[in-house]
Amino acid sequence: MEPFTRLTGIAVPLIEDNINTDRIAPIQLARKLEPDYRALLFLRDRQDAAGGFVLDRPQFAQPAILVAGENFGCGSSREAAVWAMLANGIRCIVARSFADIYRENSLQNGLLPVTLPEADARAFEARVVASDGATPFTVDLEARTLAAADGWSIGFDIPEADRTRLLKGLDDIGFTLTYAADIAAWEQRTQRAAPWYQSARDVRR
């Protein structure tokens, strides 16, 4: 996973609540094992708006940060809704809140999910809307700040474990495998105490 330290680029305002993963990645429109994830992002919105969708406006042609409302990424667990962001260069989403699975999928892929307290969120959203793609914003994960080009900045909170993982681009599976002995010990204990959980045998075979 690519480490995330600092990102400077255009912030795209899409300030709506409950943007679901069917909207973010409408895989029904591109049912392939390896679809064009860049084209997939908000594909139905883009088709419906015929060029008028925010990501199709020229000033947002090189997006880096997406700014959204409450409960971003609700619905289906499809990780394509994260991969489609990365394929477009979006490596940070600032939202009022995230759906649990989407937030986890983001962390797994080096996409930084940022949530802000209400007042800060409102101030940040207002600046992103006012900028309208004309000036860049900077996310600094080491310093935990969001900053505008004119020097305005605010801090944000993120659990330390999530921050470390993103900063270092940690391989989560490799990390867990260092606990292989604990996993094996748990299996042995359970095999003695409740063997039906450690066996899924088809009695007909």
Place this chain on the structure above:
Amino acid sequence: MHRSLFEKIWETHLVARRADGRELVYIDRHVIHDLHGPHAFAKLEQAGRALRRPDLTFSVQDHTVATRPGRDDTTNPEGAPFIRAMRAGSGRLGIRLFDIDDPEQGISHVVAPELGMVLPGATHAVPDSHAATVGGVGALSFGCGTTELEHILATQVLATTRPKAMRLRIEGRLGPEVTAKDVALHVLALIGVSGARGHVVEYAGAAVRALSVEARMTLCNLNVEMGGRSGLIAPDDAVFEWLHGRPFAPQGADWEAALASWRELSSDDEARFDRDILIDVSDLEPQVSWGTDPSQVSGVSGRVPDPAAAAPAERAALGRALDYMGLAPGTPLAGLAVDRVFIGSCTNGRLSDLEAAAKVLRGRRVADGVIAMVSPGSTLVKRAAEAAGLDHVFRDAGFLWAESACSMCAGGNGDRGLPGERCVSTTNRNFEGRQGPGVRTHLVSPAMAAAAAVTGTIADVRRVLAGGH
């Protein structure tokens, strides 16, 4: 220390606390499907990692599989690469696959409990957001993404943060033709699509106790629509009887020992919940969704809401939903003309769901101009329904009797409606485009779907059964 049921299962499965604070939770059963399995297999193999427990891992073909009788890999051409990659990957890794022609093929959330793979007090994971369906038998189940799926394949644990505990006490007694689906839709209307975010929800109360095991799965199935990380119901004798003798369930002395431990599976009386909600459903009527998220729901006697009367922050989204749905504020829901009806899915594709629909369809015909289809939740459900003659009831009424798959719930197998069509559906999501571009989905129970099919409109099934329509 008084603990909730979820905390007890969690702590029993806690392997270690990782140095970064994440908890490693052992996953007893892992069921993978064709939509996300191929990517995870490829990633696992590219990283040179082994599958830790092929014996606790199962594969199904459900999302991209066609439902047309006589189907094969290419009946849905878009599905063929997924189906074949799933078959090849499962073969390489030594995972038992319930392939498209297997007599036990079906939707993962239906197949896993009906074969007894999922047990009370067990943990379970599926790379699908509706994983909590099996909470109906008292299992703690998590929906995950593709990378987490790969993590479980390699380690058999989920590395995650501990959810909060929430209890939803549902009291009262449901009226005739009012079902678990109606309860879930009503709860969604009350607490919204993020009302359970970050929480594992325990469904409790007299109305939940009175539900059949299959209906409990319907209730837990919709847990993710309110944002919950998981949902479950304390298992009781009804669950134990339902599971007994299923092929992957423990047998003999193991069954007796398991049963003794399962009887302990409930929240302590003094358990604390981060959220505790009490509702009474005695007066609940059948529910219908009118919008484009599953919390936009009303009783069938209700009317389309007026965005002008909504909170300013919600007005734009509400307007957009009504625009998509082609609905004018103030329109009564009952009487809206319907083009298509779908019965099936992991939400409402079990035998009791088909029976509830068949009760309405006996002696009635699908209204002219309505296309109606049923896809049983599994091939075993389909066989059982055929043994009971339900296929004749559906066919005689004018329904298409299809094979089992996710079908019109996810639109990933070629089954979809046409732009502008109004589709009454027993599925779980009414998102824009979910059942095909421009399709307007109304979520209902199976009996309500059957009532819509025979009247050609959204209709109160109680009135249809009373002959009043």
